Amino acid sequence: MKVLVTGGTGYIGSHVCVELIQAGHDVVVIDDFSNSKPEVLDYIKELTGKEVKFYEFNVLDKEKTEKVFQENELDSIIHCAAFKAVGESMKKPIEYYTNNLMSTLVIADLMKKYGVNNIVFSSSATVYGDPEIVPLTENCKLGETTNPYGSTKAMMERILTDVQRAVPTMSVTLLRYFNPIGAHESGLLGEDPKGIPNNLMPYIMKVATRELECLGVFGDDYDTPDGTGVRDYIHVVDLAKGHVLAIEKYATPGVHICNLGTGKGYSVLDIVKAFQQVNGVEIPYVIKERRPGDIATCYADPTRAKEELGWVAEKGIEEMCRDSWNFAKKHMK
Numbered sequence: 034m035k036v037l038v039t040g041g042t043g044y045i046g047s048h049v050c051v052e053l054i055q056a057g058h059d060v061v062v063i064d065d066f067s068n069s070k071p072e073v074l075d076y077i078k079e080l081t082g083k084e085v086k087f088y089e090f091n092v093l094d095k096e097k098t099e100k101v102f103q104e105n106e107l108d109s110i111i112h113c114a115a116f117k118a119v120g121e122s123m124k125k126p127i128e129y130y131t132n133n134l135m136s137t138l139v140i141a142d143l144m145k146k147y148g149v150n151n152i153v154f155s156s157s158a159t160v161y162g163d164p165e166i167v168p169l170t171e172n173c174k175l176g177e178t179t180n181p182y183g184s185t186k187a188m189m190e191r192i193l194t195d196v197q198r199a200v201p202t203m204s205v206t207l208l209r210y211f212n213p214i215g216a217h218e219s220g221l222l223g224e225d226p227k228g229i230p231n232n233l234m235p236y237i238m239k240v241a242t243r244e245l246e247c248l249g250v251f252g253d254d255y256d257t258p259d260g261t262g263v264r265d266y267i268h269v270v271d272l273a274k275g276h277v278l279a280i281e282k283y284a285t286p287g288v289h290i291c292n293l294g295t296g297k298g299y300s301v302l303d304i305v306k307a308f309q310q311v312n313g314v315e316i317p318y319v320i321k322e323r324r325p326g327d328i329a330t331c332y333a334d335p336t337r338a339k340e341e342l343g344w345v346a347e348k349g350i351e352e353m354c355r356d357s358w359n360f361a362k363k364h365m366k
């Protein structure tokens with residue numbers, strides 16, 4: 034298949050490109066490098082022996098995006114391009130709504146115009162809000178989102194669902210990611226956020242390289258075994274493999290919703306301990322106040338992914354910690 038990956042040089046997108054190429058697909062990428070680097074394209078080539086067809090601009094530029102649809106006979110889209118920092122989204126809601134919603138509308142409109150029938154959308158467990166029960170199945174109620182970033186994900190899901198209803202030949206797949214961490218085992222691809230990281234693993238990586246002094250653990254009085262927040266961490270390569278299966282197996286018309294998580298929850302301190310143990314690096318930490326908007330526990334029921342996609346997360350917490358550190362040592366100093 035010929036697959037357009039928007040945001041294809043980003044953290045998730047770059048791993049998706051590698052897995053797509055390795056599964057025999059042709060890959061076209063649009064990215065404006067707003068949160069990634071051009072070297073990623075070289076790394077994808079190094080890992081796969083193949084080049085992606087690359088276009089540098091923001092998908093919001095409809096004329097340029099339309100040219101990509103004209104120049105390539107696309108079979109599927111994997112739509113990863115979006116702003117994704119929770120904290121930043123509170124300060125820049127207009128930018129978040131404009132970028133994330135408008136780019137989705139541009140893609141949906143061009144899919145309709147050019148008869149491209151399949152889209153896989155990078156959604157997030159954030160759409161479930163504060164869960165009433167865990168593990169979360171796809172049938173769980175959608176919850177209140179607590180920040181503009183999360184709201185854009187919920188709205189993008191809604192937009193694509195409505196578009197599918199209006200264009201019944203379309204296949205819309207909403208992949209709800211839990212907490213992607215880790216990096217490609219080569220150490221070439223991974224997550225290298227600009228500035229002070231918002232997310233746990235990038236922060237731990239920067240403490241491990243000694244760029245940052247100490248991890249702040251946001252609250253130790255949650256109703257969890259050790260009082261710190263529990264999440265379902267998933268290796269980014271497993272996540273990427275889920276996308277390849279999704280474009281191959283969810284090609285039938287309809288809206289397909291699928292969680293991508295491991296089904297296991299780890300606390301913040303579990304992750305700190307695992308990282309220290311696997312990598313032999315000390316991670317100093319202090320307990321801080323709870324972070325506004327955080328929830329106690331969130332993990333997936335991954336049964337549907339297994340039944341419908343034949344997908345099961347293969348990499349455990351040790352590999353996630355090892356690969357994150359391997360990437361950090363090479364790229365984050």
Ligand code: UFG
Nearest residue numbers: 157158159231232233234236249250251262263264301327
């Ligand atoms: N945490 C810390 N210290 C930090 C950063 C995080 O203790 O410096 C804790 C958080 O309080 C939470 C856990 O580590 O308990 C995970 O936090 P992350 O910020 O890594 O991830 P979140 O679960 O808050 O959010 C992530 C993504 C969102 C996505 C959401 C879906 O960042 O994009 O998962 O559940 F929407």
